Amino acid sequence: MVVKKEMGSKVLEVNSELLKEIDFKKGKGLVPVVVQDLNTKEVLMVAYANREALEKTLKSGYAHYYSRSRKELWMKGKTSGNTQKVKKVLIDCDGDTLIYLVEQKGVACHTGNYTCFYRTLAKER
Amino acid sequence: MVVKKEMGSKVLEVNSELLKEIDFKKGKGLVPVVVQDLNTKEVLMVAYANREALEKTLKSGYAHYYSRSRKELWMKGKTSGNTQKVKKVLIDCDGDTLIYLVEQKGVACHTGNYTCFYRTLAKER
Numbered sequence: 001m002v003v004k005k006e007m008g009s010k011v012l013e014v015n016s017e018l019l020k021e022i023d024f025k026k027g028k029g030l031v032p033v034v035v036q037d038l039n040t041k042e043v044l045m046v047a048y049a050n051r052e053a054l055e056k057t058l059k060s061g062y063a064h065y066y067s068r069s070r071k072e073l074w075m076k077g078k079t080s081g082n083t084q085k086v087k088k089v090l091i092d093c094d095g096d097t098l099i100y101l102v103e104q105k106g107v108a109c110h111t112g113n114y115t116c117f118y119r120t121l122a123k124e125r
Numbered sequence: 126m127v128v129k130k131e132m133g134s135k136v137l138e139v140n141s142e143l144l145k146e147i148d149f150k151k152g153k154g155l156v157p158v159v160v161q162d163l164n165t166k167e168v169l170m171v172a173y174a175n176r177e178a179l180e181k182t183l184k185s186g187y188a189h190y191y192s193r194s195r196k197e198l199w200m201k202g203k204t205s206g207n208t209q210k211v212k213k214v215l216i217d218c219d220g221d222t223l224i225y226l227v228e229q230k231g232v233a234c235h236t237g238n239y240t241c242f243y244r245t246l247a248k249e250r
Contacts (some may be wrong), residue, residue, distance in 0.1 A: 002202055004248070005137065009250065010250065011249065012247040012248065012249060012250065013247060013248055013249070015244075015245065015247065015248045016244065018162060018244060018245075018246045020148075022246075026193075031159050031193045032171060033218055034159050034168055036168060040166070041165070041167065042166065043159055043161060043168065043224055044142050045217065046157060046159060046181065046217065046222045050226070053176065058247055061249075065206030074131075086247075087241045087248070087249045088245060088247065088248045088249065089245070089246040089247040089248070090163060090169065090242040090243075091237050091242070092170065092241040092242050092244075092246065093234050093235065093238070093241045093243070093244075093246050094241075097171045097242075098246065099168055101247050107187040109218050110218065111218050113218070116217040116218045116219075116222075117215040117216070117217050117222075117224050118215075118218070119140075119143060119216050119217075119218075120140065120143075120213060120215055120216075121139065121140055121143045121144065121147075121181055121214040121215060121223065122137040122138060122139045122140055122211075122213065123137065123213045123214075124136060124137060124138070124157075124186075124212045124213065125135070125136060125137065125138050
């Protein structure tokens with residue numbers, strides 16, 4: 001049975017059973033989040049979320065992360081305006097990685113590029 | 126043997142300057158790798174690579190990773206046959222995350238699903 005819980009959100013419908021399955025321990029309290037453009041499927045960035053960042057994301061419908069370098073929670077675009085509206089969250093088979101499918105406002109990368117993955121390290125000859 | 130011959134050849138053209146930029150230190154010798162289907166752009170899995178796994182990937186053209194649980198290098202599909210032919214490798218702005226754009230043989234997930242991200246944790250109402 002799929003149990004649905006609101007989590008105080010009118011924006012996202014959350015599967016609370018799957019929420020319990022998230023393995024935050026493996027990454028010492030953090031899970032990597034792959035951020036993908038909802039429409040083009042382009043991968044925009046990879047960031048990290050702790051439980052609090054995920055909860056804020058699910059409640060607000062806007063992407064929140066945990067900065068490993070600054071050791072703090074942050075909302076994407078809070079200062080730049082380049083917010084990410086989260087339309088769907090996927091979880092992988094072993095529950096240690098998430099995907100946020102988002103509508104990106106402006107650009108995702110601090111370099112001004114739409115995606116952080118704008119450089120090609122290798123390609124087929 | 127066809128595969129062996131192909132793996133011995135230089136199938137990928139590598140940007141050696143970008144190769145030097147990869148930040149393996151941040152993740153204690155590992156970088157996360159987002160594995161994306163070349164054609165559909167679907168994210169298939171997230172795994173980890175150390176320098177050796179990346180080198181084997183670039184040399185062979187087939188995805189290799191480092192297993193954090195088994196603490197060993199592995200070639201995706203070596204036993205299952207579900208190999209990933211790497212067509213392109215992207216690197217992010219701060220050099221600590223990679224994308225492998227692949228042609229997936231069979232399925233990516235050990236559950237039998239094509240992608241490891243087959244479950245929806247949350248979706249827009």
